[in-house]
Amino acid sequence: MANTTIKGISGPLAGEITAPGDKSISHRSVILGSLADGRSTVHGFLKSEDTLSTLNAFRNMGVEIHMSPEILEIKGVGLYGLKKASETIDAGNSGTTARLLMGLLSGQDFISELTGDKYLKKRPMRRVVDPLLLMGADITGENNGENLPLTITGQKLKAIRFELPVASAQVKSAIILAGLFADGETEIIEPQKTRDHTERMLAHLGSPLKTDDKSIYVNAVDRLNPSELNVPSDISSAAFFIVAALINKGSEIILKNVGLNSARTGVLEILRRMGGSIEIEDRRLECGEEVGNIVVKSSDLKGIEIKGEDIPRTIDELPVIAAAACFAEGRTVITEAEELRVKETDRIKAVVTEFSKLNADIEELEDGMIVNGNRQLRGNICDSWGDHRIAMSLAITATMCEGETTINNSECVNISYPEFFDTLSKLRA
Numbered sequence: 001m002a003n004t005t006i007k008g009i010s011g012p013l014a015g016e017i018t019a020p021g022d023k024s025i026s027h028r029s030v031i032l033g034s035l036a037d038g039r040s041t042v043h044g045f046l047k048s049e050d051t052l053s054t055l056n057a058f059r060n061m062g063v064e065i066h067m068s069p070e071i072l073e074i075k076g077v078g079l080y081g082l083k084k085a086s087e088t089i090d091a092g093n094s095g096t097t098a099r100l101l102m103g104l105l106s107g108q109d110f111i112s113e114l115t116g117d118k119y120l121k122k123r124p125m126r127r128v129v130d131p132l133l134l135m136g137a138d139i140t141g142e143n144n145g146e147n148l149p150l151t152i153t154g155q156k157l158k159a160i161r162f163e164l165p166v167a168s169a170q171v172k173s174a175i176i177l178a179g180l181f182a183d184g185e186t187e188i189i190e191p192q193k194t195r196d197h198t199e200r201m202l203a204h205l206g207s208p209l210k211t212d213d214k215s216i217y218v219n220a221v222d223r224l225n226p227s228e229l230n231v232p233s234d235i236s237s238a239a240f241f242i243v244a245a246l247i248n249k250g251s252e253i254i255l256k257n258v259g260l261n262s263a264r265t266g267v268l269e270i271l272r273r274m275g276g277s278i279e280i281e282d283r284r285l286e287c288g289e290e291v292g293n294i295v296v297k298s299s300d301l302k303g304i305e306i307k308g309e310d311i312p313r314t315i316d317e318l319p320v321i322a323a324a325a326c327f328a329e330g331r332t333v334i335t336e337a338e339e340l341r342v343k344e345t346d347r348i349k350a351v352v353t354e355f356s357k358l359n360a361d362i363e364e365l366e367d368g369m370i371v372n373g374n375r376q377l378r379g380n381i382c383d384s385w386g387d388h389r390i391a392m393s394l395a396i397t398a399t400m401c402e403g404e405t406t407i408n409n410s411e412c413v414n415i416s417y418p419e420f421f422d423t424l425s426k427l428r429a
């Protein structure tokens, strides 16, 4: 188990970085590229533990994928060309791999076994299993299908009309993938808009889905076109350095080529509402996704309320927003964010416990937290709880602590951002 020590207050951050590829889009590039008819190339693919779990799953199901330093080449086998995996599919720590594959595997003509690491085995799966059972899927496993490992026996699926009980892009995408193999038109109704990378990539591959303001409609298609895909930098990874630049006085950094899909930019809006200086330059559209450069300057922040529509649009960034709140004038209140309790770890408990060790004034709520800002924080020994975004949020907070902070179990940054600590050192040098 690795640990990493971060020096406290040491001056401004400066420079230009390109954060690694978007994790959500990278997963989908492998899934949909594998289902396309022929060879796709992916530029900017995120090479991290989570996305390699998806890549290995498709190799395991007979898809040839060649990874070079610059590009990923996928020899798509077509919608009906996957083969029974030669071994149990291991999604590792990746909820996206597990849940999206559950949808896809439900409609194949073979049996699959799906498992994950000790963290993923604790995460709720009935939210995906339930709609898939309504479509005629055959899924059995631990705790009545609530937990991995699961056995999925492919079936002929039928379309459903389904109102999502939780705003979740993973659940939505699982149903979309199942819907591609179902008889009839599947309708998915979202309580709040979530990231729509699956929908956009399907459109880019020549199979747009019908949508209106409340629903997404999915029908079986004959084929997906192979394509050249550009994966932008992940705004969820960029967010750590955006916050670092905002809170370290005198900083100015540029983050190049960041994905700016409007379902993901909640973090920018929230940090601006807190007073953050964040500008977008060179905004453009690539492969159906908005992209641009982000310029961030250190700013005096103030506490705000975060709830409602904000939550699904910034769900992965709430831990690092809590870090920003520690250095803001006044109180930040995050509510209606109970989903944080079922992420890679219980992120409400993890943030409150670990930030408290750094002398933060932070209080746990059932569905969020309250942070009273502008207290001098002090370095200490902390733990990541095995959660990449907790490790990185602690590292960013540590840059503004008095003295050093050691983060135990820091190797989990490899789940989404293997170069994270190197990039932080570079921007602080």
Ligand code: S3P
Pocket: 023, 024, 025, 096, 167, 168, 169, 170, 171, 173, 195, 315, 316
């Ligand atoms: C993701 C959706 C979100 C997000 C996760 C990635 C995706 O999860 O937290 O990191 O790629 O679809 P939920 O669908 O559980 O909200």
